[in-house]
Amino acid sequence: MSPQLLKEAATAAHNITRKVDLARFTARSIRVRACVLLHSQGATAELIKLRLRWRSDAFMLYLRNIIALAEHHRDVLRNT
Numbered sequence: 001m002s003p004q005l006l007k008e009a010a011t012a013a014h015n016i017t018r019k020v021d022l023a024r025f026t027a028r029s030i031r032v033r034a035c036v037l038l039h040s041q042g043a044t045a046e047l048i049k050l051r052l053r054w055r056s057d058a059f060m061l062y063l064r065n066i067i068a069l070a071e072h073h074r075d076v077l078r079n080t
Helices: 003-014 027-040 045-052 058-062 067-078
Strands: none
Touching: 003 027, 027 045, 027 058, 027 067, 045 058
């Protein structure tokens, strides 16, 4: 996906027009978001690597501590 197409989509979908904000939309940002979503839904590292074509475990650097993951971690800790 081209960077320009991403910026146009961001403008159309979210009315983002400032250049500094549009610069945040990259092909990597889509891949990182997909990684976070898969992880938050319980996908294994192997599945994330397969689906998003990662050759290493580098994707783990992009995992975010979102509310859904924090709640899942809390529940796991409660049950141990």
